[in-house]
Amino acid sequence: MSILLRVEGAMVATLAIGGYSLFGSSWWLFVVLFFVPDISMLAYLKGPKIGAICYNAAHLYVLPLMIWAAGWWSGSKLTVSIGLIWIFHIAIDRALGYGLKFFSAFQDTHLGRIGKNA
Template sequence: MKNLLRLEELLQFILAIFLFNQLSYPGWLYLAFFLAPDLGMVGYLVNPKIGALLYNLFHHKGIAIALYLLGLSTDIPELLFAGLLLFGHSSFDRIFGYGLKYPDNFKNTHLGWIGKSSS
């Protein structure tokens, strides 16, 4: 099941790249901003609860899709870009087991504990 979920995330990541290539932005721009959603981790400097809130805000695929759809409906390419960036980044993270965070610990995610073997 774990590999099936990783494959699904990989395909979603590829979809984000495909859709980004339909925009008029150069490809290097996607790469330049690819790690930007991880700035949400700065909240962990305050405490784990704020950290999880900010991290999840920048890694929630529902928010990414909402931004993309808002960009489509308003013809604002920056929103399309932001939505695809968040969606692609979140998919990429989840390929490697980094999911949405619980407020108790950075390593506790909706995909399980980071670094712990599932066996």
């Protein structure tokens, strides 16, 4: 099952980067914003449960899809771009096997265990 979810992530990433490219947004913006969702990992300093909650909130498709849709409907190129960058980030994470986190530890994800002991 995790292989299918990883392939799905790769396909979503392809669509997001293709959409971003067609939209003609700045690649500097892409580079600057790509890792922003990973700032949520700092919440792990407060423990695995808080860390997982914050990480998962930043790595669900819901918020970036809402941002993308708001940009689309309002005609804001910047808002559409931010949504697509965020969607791409999540999709690449999923394609690489970095899934949503369980409360037990950062390494325990819905796509399986990650890290040296995987």
